[in-house]
Every structure is written in structure tokens, then in C-alpha cells.
Amino acid sequence: MEMTDLGPKMISPAAEPSHEIQILRLYIAGQTPKSIKAFANLKKICEEHLTGRYRIEVIDLIQNPQLAAGDQILAVPTLVRRLPEPVRRIIGDLSHTERVLVGLDVRPAS
């Protein structure tokens, strides 16, 4: 597990940029089993279905509690797709891949 630092940093896979880049922000509250699982699930889904077309920002609310209100965070983990519009929210540990894809409005890669 490479999730050692979950500060607000960008995890950008070295991939060719696309006009349909998904800007994703994962809000977690400390390194709980749920958040670790969510991050792992998210990475896997992105790798499989959004290869090269995503950026993930992880925000730990324990370190940055002031950010919770701005993005209307209630549940953790919450994945917010900031771009493209409209903003979408997916809560939970992202264990249902299909629902995550529906939430992100992404057609599963065949």
C-alpha cells in the first residue's frame, strides 16, 4: 500500500492529457480502514476506466477541517468530481465499481 502521504497533493499518472480530464477529490478523515479502502478502490477504477484522463486530490479533513464546509462534505469518504461539470458526489468506500462509474458518468472500458 503506497498510501503513506495523503495530504492535498496531486496524484497524476504519467499519461497523455485528454480534453475530458476528470478532476477528482477524495475527502477522508484520517487513515481509517474505510479511507484506505476507498483510495485503493478509486485508484483501481481510474486505472481501469479512465486511463490517463484523471487527477486525484486527497484531502484529509483531520488536517484541513476548514475544507469540509466549502465542498459540502458530510460523509467520509466522499469522492467529489469537480470537473467536468456538473459536480458529482459519491460517498462510501467505492466498493461498487459500477455505481462509481455511474456516479462519475463514465462508460466502463470494455
Added chain:
Amino acid sequence: MAALAKSATGIDGFDQVTAGGLPTGRPTLICGGAGCGKTLFAISFLVHGAVKFGEPGVFMSFEESSHELAQNVASLGFDLPGLIEKKKIVLDHVKVERSEIEETGDYDLEGLFIRLGFAIDSIGAKRVVLDTIESLFAGLANQSILRAELRRLFRWLKERDVTAIITGERGDGTLTRQGLEEYVSDAVILLDHRVTEQVSTRRLRIVKYRGSAHGTNEYPFLIDEDGIAVLPVTSMGLTHGASSDRISTGIARLDTMLDGQGYFRGSTVLVSGTAGAGKSSVAAHFLDAACRRGERCLAFMFEESPAQVVRNMRSIGIDLQQWVDRGLLEFHASRPALHGLEMHLSQMHRAIDRFRPSVVVLDPVSGLLTVALETDVQSTLTRLVDYLKVRGVTALLTSLTHGRSEQEQTDVAISSIVDTWLLLVTLESSGERNRGLYVLKSRGMGHSNQIREFVLTAHGVELVDVYAGPSGVLTGSARITQEAEERAAALVRAQELDRKERTLEQLRAAFEAEVAALRAKFEAEQADLVIGIDEHRARATRLREDRGDMAQSRSADGASSDNGRKHGKEREADEQRSKER
């Protein structure tokens, strides 16, 4: 064990009812239907905390946006943006939009906790409001997670030692739709807004208050431009003092009827009577007299506008406007149907608190009956009267009675709370209606038992003795006629007496004249007789002397011849006397 600490809400009356406010450091559930005032109650708690008690607060709204909320409470004089600026209050609008949220797997509400915790820490909040957290049930699908998290939230609030209000929409047969009362077990307050006969009344009930004594009644409360107010019912204890000061009724003759001194200060006077019996005039006299003494008066009118009252009273020579101008008299006029009873009561409370009058007039209280049931009016008036008595305010209530036979009964509902009860009756006879007044009761004083005729003149109310004679009680023209007749009869009697006295005088004069004449005659005859007697005596003396001489000269035997001669001499004297006549 120390008593439960409480945090004052600053809401009029509520802190009295709960003996201090909400339990400090614990969550309180406030539930009720839509529009019952939950949010307002909560925001009042928060704003008062921040402004009056130095306790900053966090308002987490799940329904209204911060902007909407600020606007809604601005009408109550709460300056939310200002308080937010001064870091006294944090407003956080939690938006939960089901359509925007996809749920995929396990989650918790730690985000909410962090958010709330951050808000609390940012201003050092002591008070928290969650309004209405049940919205989460609509926004999130996984109910079991939600319930578990709410349970954790309430525990967490206790750990944070904040005094919290959680609002909940009333459910069907339960206090809240989602059964929040299961989680919040410390204090539960139910707000209710019901409409009876088109008049709405708000009520508040403390369903539960762990660790504290509390009133269990339903307390009326109201929301107006001054915010929320629960009506204090704590003055029901009959512990008010009793003044033995007396104040004038403004009608001299009525003072006389009431032991010569008028009402007791701080007592409650009921003036009841049929329409047009002059109740308002009695009230106006009382107001006028109080203002004349420099006392402050408050008059609540339920039928007439102040201008109308001033004009009407001017027609009987009472100028109330001058007292209004000097700020001694204040009118509050409103139609009874304008608000529910509780609203009226509470408005009266507020007006009394602000104006601090020593005399209050309610004209007429029966008007309130049109908006509420008699039992409600009775309890409302009882509260008002107690409230006034505690403050030593003298109250005069007027009451309209209907019909003729049941005048004393219609007011039974409130009779027990009044100290002095004046009844104005109309006496109908010989085609006229006249007014009569009597004192039905007056606690603590010897009062007149007489019916007085009540006459409205251009210089005020006058009380006149009624004519009570063999032909019954007469008033009005009949009384005047009777009085005229009596005056005529008295005149006749006076003349008769005069005549008799003169006759007697004449008789006496005649008698005395006769006595004088008789006396004159008597005196004349007496004089004659005295002269005659003297002559006679003188002659008799001479005769004796003569005879003595003769006997001396004859030396005769005196005795026998003397007798014979005497007879002859007496005969001569008689003949002489009859000749003279």
C-alpha cells in the same frame, strides 16, 4: 449531587417554566409540526446566548441557506450577519441533495463531525443548533449507518460539552418522524400550533426534562416582532401581597358606596352590564381619576378605537386626550379576532412590562370570548389578573352581559378572580330604560347594598338615589314625576300646617281679648263694691258712735233697745241702697 446546570435561553417565560433554561452541555430535542416555530426557538436560543450570555454558538442548518436564515430572523431584530462578523455565531448550511449523491459502500458521517467540530472550535462555541437534522434521512439512503451516526453525534455533542438544540419534524403518532427522541433522552420540548375556530394558538410542552423539575402544562407561546415568548404561568401561586391603600373610583358617590374610599389599590374590579349600561364611562372615570393623581394608565380596548373612546368620553365631560398627550395614558386597541387569546394576553403582558402602569383597564373582556372558549378566557384572565396583582396594578375589567335574567351568572367564570364587582343594570318601567348600579361584591370592605340610579350627564356620571316606595323602584322620568308629586304633597302639607297655626293664633288672640274684657269688668265692679263696703263700714261706725252718745245721755238699758233699733236702722239702710240703684 449538584443540581443540573442550566443554560438560559433568554426566551421570555421559557426560562421560568424550566427553572433556568436548557440543560447545559446536553442536547435538547425540539419537535413540532411545520411552521410551529422550531427554527425560531433555536435561533433565539443561539442569538440570546451570543448577545446576552457571552456564549457563542453554531447554527448548522440542513434546510435553509445562511442567507435565507439571516433574512428570516432579521424581522425579529436579530442581526445574524453582524454576529457572524463579530465571530459570535457561525452559520453552516449543510446541503444534502439526494440526486447529486451516489452511495457506494460503507461510509460514516465523520465529515459532519469534523465540520461541526471545526465550527465550534473556530469561535469557542458553547451552544449548537442542528436544524433539522432529519433532512439527512431524505438525503442519505443507508438508514442504518445514519441512525448509528446520529446516536454517535449526540454522544459526541455531550462529550464536547456544548448545549445543543436538535430540531425534529413531528411524525405521525411519534414526536419526530425518525424517532430522534430515542437518541436525545435528556430534554424533549414539543411545540404545537393549532387552529381552533380559525384562531391559531401556539403551545409549548416540556415532554421530558431529565434531572429537573418542570411544569407539565401546555404553555401558550407566541411569535411576534419581539421574538418568541412563552407565557409565564408561574404567578399562579396566590402569593401576591394585598395593599390596604384605597384609590378613588373617580365617581364621588361610588366612592361613598365602597366604604367611602373607593377600590383597594392592586385589586381587580369587574364592571359588568348589558350593552349601553355605561361600563366604559365607569372605566373612563377611573382612568381620569388615576391620571389626575399622576399615575400611569394602560387601557386595552377591544371594541373601540382610541379616538372613538376619547370622543365619546368628551361627551360626558371627561377629557382623556390630555392624559394621552402627557404620556400618562396609553391606549392599545385591537379587535379580539385579530389574534388568538394567547397573543392578546402576551401582548398585554409586554405592554404592561414596558409601560409599568399602576392602573390597567380592559374594555371589554367579554370581547375575548368571541375568539376562545370560556374556559380558555377564564384561565387567560386568571393569569393576567395574577400577573397584575403581583405588580400591584389595579385592574378594571368590563364585561358585557347578555339578556336580563342571567346577569349575575354570565360572569361567574371570572367572578372568582375579581375583588370588587359592580353591576350595571337597566331598569325598565313606564316605557323607559334607565340605568342602575349596585355593588355585587367588594372583598374586604363594608359596601353599600343600595341600588343607585346611574345618570350620564354632560359633566360625568352621577349616582342618584332611586325612589323606592310603595309603588316599587322608580327611576328616570317616573322617579322625577314621583319626586314632583312628593314635593307637591309636601307643599300642601306645609300650607295646611301653616293655616292651622294661624287659626290657633287667632283663637288665642280672641281668647285673650275676652279674658282682658272680663278682667276690666271685674275690676270695675270690684272697685264699686269696695267703695260701697267702705261707706257701709263708715256708716256703721258712725251709728255705733251716735248710739253710744245717746245711751250716755239717756242712761238707758243698752242691750234690748239696742237690738230693736238696729233692726230699724238696717231696714233704713237697705231702702236707701235700693233707691240709689
